[in-house]
Amino acid sequence: MKILVCISDVPDTTTKIKFTNENKELDKTGIQWVINPWDELALTRALELKESSGGEIESITVINVGSAASEPTIRKALAMGADNAIRVDIEPKESYFVAYQLAEAIKPREFDIILAGLDSADYNGASVGGMLAELLDMASVSAVSALNIEEGKVLVNREIEGGTQKLEVKTPFIAVVQKGIAIEPRIPAMRGIMMARTKPLEVVEPSNANCLTENLVYELPQPKGACRIFKEEDIKELVEVLHKEAKSI
Amino acid sequence: MTLLVYTENREGKFKKATFELLSYAQELAKNINTEIVALSIGDVSPDELNKLGNYGAKKVFSVKDEKLDLLDNKIYTAVIADILEKENAKIIIFPDNLSGRALAPRLSAKLKAGLVSGVVDIPSSYDPFIIKNKVFTGKAYASVKVTSDIKILTLSQNSFGIKDPSSDTPQIEDIKPDISCIDSNLKLLSVDMVTGKLLLTDAERVVSGGRGMRSPENWNLIEELAELLGAATACTRPVSDEGWRPHDEHVGQTGKIIAPELYIACGISGAIQHVGGISSSKVIVAINKDPDAPIFEVADYGILGDFKNVLPELTKAIKETKGS
Structure with missing residues (x-):
């Protein structure tokens, strides 16, 4: 069995977002780039499964759409334990464009399970996994919060509004994963970092893809007015304000 | 040309998010002078479907088939795409929740229709189509231009508000989809629903x-x-x-x-x-x-x-x- 994990390269979640070029572009100065948190959890789970599979899972591949600038992020994924990597050599634009690039790169290869994060911490399209499934004409399960392989059967938990379903899924399929799939992301050990340098990272040419959307301009939320602070002894007054002015209770 | 709204029920009942979606759609429909068609998948009573009319849907497609109980994204997408085509809908609106996030991307890729996730406002322009959404997890907003003929939106919850219901009732059409030839990779083993607890996404x-x-x-x-x-x-x-x-x-x-x-x-x-x-x-x-x-x-x-x-x-x- 072969697993593929789609990873994207996003600003660290503590980044203070700023824009440049008349608010048409993200200001990249000082940004720490990391593996998208959901993708990192997906990769962590894939590695756990491989280690406990007794050889049944042959390999974990990661794939990224990005310029050479995203290689440190890909190397980190290899350092965490992925066996090899594919980079589609083009700057990612919008979701459909990225999904199309991924689909074309994946088509000539075979994977049993493809994992993608439910959302990305940058443009929050929450869409590449689902689009990829449609482009590859594959089954997809969204909001997967647990993934297990038992006696050759693939079992997943899927979050639905108000509950959780347990499903058995026939491969190949795409699992769009969310929180819960793994608890803590794996931190690469020194040995992993050394080994990552020599693991195969294949660079493939991009395909001709259209964009369906274009982000024209960005803005930051309006700053909030100053917070009105009450002391412990003035709680009644606050409740009055919440009741009469804010009308929230 | 119409505007299609994906309405989601939980155990046969529509939630606040659905009425918000329709209230939002009313605004768009008015601006582009079109009608709202609602799509409901699953077992929902006629009384409950009528509520969709109260919030602005002129027509409701009620789709029922045992095969849909599995919530297989692939089959759902095929069903939605069929109705979309039949109705010549150019805009389709989903809630920005688990189901919207599962279905909208698949539909987007199937129809090559631009998707804007987490929209927070009505379009600032219809031609070209420009709309604002949340990016960087609410740390910023983007104005997004959609260049495709069909547009797909997912609406951020509680970003628009709910209009007062009218007494209008919709025309209801039952549909038995032709999905017998699509095989599902999914087998449902068990379901664990949270009961007796107010859900975070429903809470005011x-x-x-x-x-x-x-x-x-x-x-x-x-x-x-x-x-x-x-x-x-x-x-x-x-x-x-x-x-x-x-x-x-x-x-x-x-x-x-x-x-x-x-x-x-x-x-x-x-x-x-x-x-x-x-x-x-x-x-x-x-x-x-x-x-x-x-x-x-x-x-x-x-x-x-x-x-x-x-x-x-x-x-x-x-x-x-x-x-x-």
């Missing part, structure tokens, strides 16, 4: 605790206040990672993104990842003993003090106000 008020609550035993103070307010309970990531509270209560960048009318944050310092998940709340009240806690930068009101004193006092004061 939320009381939430962070690591400043010190131990899970102190959550009774949060639960008491939540019960009084008819609020759902939530927590920060460290709290759910510690196992003090279930993961489904985690609110923040990697958990749930919510936008209730009132959000009360107890013992939450206000890490940027948490704030991303709550910043669209209408009113934020923070309880913290540290006057420099960043949560006060996003809160509208703050109480400086220890939750052990503040929460019981707050609960008491609200009880008195409600009683009077």
Whole structure:
């Protein structure tokens, strides 16, 4: 069995977002780039499964759409334990464009399970996994919060509004994963970092893809007015304000 | 040309988010002079379907088939695409929740229709089609141009509000989809529904605790206040990672993104990842003993003090106000 994990390269979640070029572009100065948190959890789970599979899972591949600038992020994924990597050599634009690039790169290869994060911490399209499934004409399960392989059967938990379903899924399929799939992301050990340098990272040419959307301009939320602070002894007054002015209770 | 709204039911009932979606669609339909068609999948009574008309749907397609009970995204997408084509719909609106996020991307790729996720406003222009959505987990907004003929939107919850219902009823058409030839890879083994608990995504008020609550035993103070307010309970990531509270209560960048009318944050310092998940709340009240806690930068009101004193006092004061 072969697993593929789609990873994207996003600003660290503590980044203070700023824009440049008349608010048409993200200001990249000082940004720490990391593996998208959901993708990192997906990769962590894939590695756990491989280690406990007794050889049944042959390999974990990661794939990224990005310029050479995203290689440190890909190397980190290899350092965490992925066996090899594919980079589609083009700057990612919008979701459909990225999904199309991924689909074309994946088509000539075979994977049993493809994992993608439910959302990305940058443009929050929450869409590449689902689009990829449609482009590859594959089954997809969204909001997967647990993934297990038992006696050759693939079992997943899927979050639905108000509950959780347990499903058995026939491969190949795409699992769009969310929180819960793994608890803590794996931190690469020194040995992993050394080994990552020599693991195969294949660079493939991009395909001709259209964009369906274009982000024209960005803005930051309006700053909030100053917070009105009450002391412990003035709680009644606050409740009055919440009741009469804010009308929230 | 029409505007299609995907309406989601839970155990045969429509929720607030559906009525918000239709209220939002009314605004768009008026601006482009078209009608709203609603799509309902699953077993919903005619009375409940009529409610869709109360909120502006002229026509309702009610799709039923046992095969759809599996919630297979691939089959759902095929069904939706069929109806879309039949109705010549150019705009389709989903809720920005688990089902919208499961279906909208597949449909987008199938139809080569541009998708804008998490929209927060009506389009600023229809030709070209430009609309604003949340990016960087609520830390910013983008104005997005959609260049394809068909446009797909997912609407951020609680970003628009619900219009008053009318007494209009829709024309209801039952549809038996032709999906016998699509095989599903999914087999449902079991379902575990949360019962008797107000869901975070449905709640108008939320009381939430962070690591400043010190131990899970102190959550009774949060639960008491939540019960009084008819609020759902939530927590920060460290709290759910510690196992003090279930993961489904985690609110923040990697958990749930919510936008209730009132959000009360107890013992939450206000890490940027948490704030991303709550910043669209209408009113934020923070309880913290540290006057420099960043949560006060996003809160509208703050109480400086220890939750052990503040929460019981707050609960008491609200009880008195409600009683009077």
